[in-house]
Amino acid sequence: xxxxxxxxxxxxxxxxxxxxxxxxxxxxxxxxxxxxxxxxxxxxxxxxxxxxxxxxxxxxxxxxxxxxxxxxxxxxxxxxxxxxxxxxxxx
Numbered sequence: 001x002x003x004x005x006x007x008x009x010x011x012x013x014x015x016x017x018x019x020x021x022x023x024x025x026x027x028x029x030x031x032x033x034x035x036x037x038x039x040x041x042x043x044x045x046x047x048x049x050x051x052x053x054x055x056x057x058x059x060x061x062x063x064x065x066x067x068x069x070x071x072x073x074x075x076x077x078x079x080x081x082x083x084x085x086x087x088x089x090x091x
Contacts, residue, residue, distance in 0.1 A: 043072050047082035
């Protein structure tokens with residue numbers, strides 16, 4: 001499938017999919033985009049829960065970032081993006 005079509009579909013659902021990373025895994029089709037969208041949605045939900053729970057237990061932003069990285073297997077950059085989106089403080 002054409003890269004432009006897939007990127008447009010991913011953008012339409014406001015997905016943060018890294019198309020180049022998907023492309024390295026092999027054939028990319030609409031199913032792959034929708035599956036990645038589902039996985040990303042789950043990660044966002046879990047990230048929001050981890051952040052809320054962290055604040056409830058008085059954890060620092062740095063501790064929450066570490067938990068996000070470990071629990072979701074994500075980069076520090078992605079953890080910071082989630083904390084900016086769902087957190088109380090600026091990172």
